[in-house]
Amino acid sequence: MGSLDDAIKMAGMSKVRTLSLSSCLSDSFPALPGLDAKEFWRASMACAGYAQWLAGGVGADGQQAWLTGMMLRLGELLIGQADPKTLAEIEKLPQLPGGRWEREKRLVGFSEGQVTAELARRWNFPKEIVQALQLSSDPVGDHAFSRLAAIVHLAGLLADTPDANPEVLVTLPQHVVAALMLDPQWMQTRFPAADSFVNIS
Numbered sequence: 001m002g003s004l005d006d007a008i009k010m011a012g013m014s015k016v017r018t019l020s021l022s023s024c025l026s027d028s029f030p031a032l033p034g035l036d037a038k039e040f041w042r043a044s045m046a047c048a049g050y051a052q053w054l055a056g057g058v059g060a061d062g063q064q065a066w067l068t069g070m071m072l073r074l075g076e077l078l079i080g081q082a083d084p085k086t087l088a089e090i091e092k093l094p095q096l097p098g099g100r101w102e103r104e105k106r107l108v109g110f111s112e113g114q115v116t117a118e119l120a121r122r123w124n125f126p127k128e129i130v131q132a133l134q135l136s137s138d139p140v141g142d143h144a145f146s147r148l149a150a151i152v153h154l155a156g157l158l159a160d161t162p163d164a165n166p167e168v169l170v171t172l173p174q175h176v177v178a179a180l181m182l183d184p185q186w187m188q189t190r191f192p193a194a195d196s197f198v199n200i201s
Contacts, residue, residue, distance in 0.1 A: 032080040034088040043159045044073050049197025050155035057182050057190070060147060068129050068148055069155045072136060075115025076100070079108055097160040097171075101137040111137040113152070140179050150180050159194075166191040 031037055051069030052062040080087035090103045101111045113136035120130045132148035135141070136156065139149035154172055158164050161171075166188045177184070 032077065032087060033084055034091055035077075035080060036091075040073065040076075044070055045197060046159035046194045047072055047152070047155045049192065049194070050158045051151050052197075053190070053192050054151045054154055054180070054182070057186055058147065058151070058180050060151060064126075064129065065148060065151050065155075068132050068152050069159075071116055071120065071129075072133065072152055072156055073112050073116070074119060075110075075112035075117075075133075076104070078115050078119065079104065079112065083108070095160065097157040098137075100160070101156075105137070113137050140173075140176055145179060147180060150176050154180075164194055 048066045048070035051065040054060075055062040055065035076087070076090065079090065086107050089107055090100060092103075101113070104111045113133045117130050117133035120133055128146075128148055132146050132152055135143065135146050135149035136152045139146060139153045153176055157172060158168070161168050169184070169187050169191065177187075
């Protein structure tokens, strides 16, 4: 291997991107008691991967979906920095898909996505990403529909599902699947393995 280009070609650009961004993000936030850092970043990578996959099913921007999915849970880290005791309550088991969002709303009044949206706004991220994060826990509510929010919502649920496989697709909120006009047959036959886009080192 003689160059950086050779290394990137060997590893694959998506893996390089995943490892680079996750390293940068993880270095930006201190370790928090009560939060399993390895599991946190595994779930974030899975969310990013599922978001990119779902974006492909509706003709959306896969790179934008990947980034938004990767950022979704950063708000939980900010909640934990501000109030470690609340973080411990949020992280209590069992953790059912979507349950963390409900605990966050009950305990602090906001979901992690809403907190991340404010962070993204301050970092001057595109308006579409900020809006998607803001609406990620309730993408089909009494507000303008955000396709990216719906994608990230489904991706977050899949990322929180242990050993997700095509059989779990029926557990997803079907009104969100319908709003995205996703083809159930495409989802079944093209469902990716989580370990295809998760790399924890």
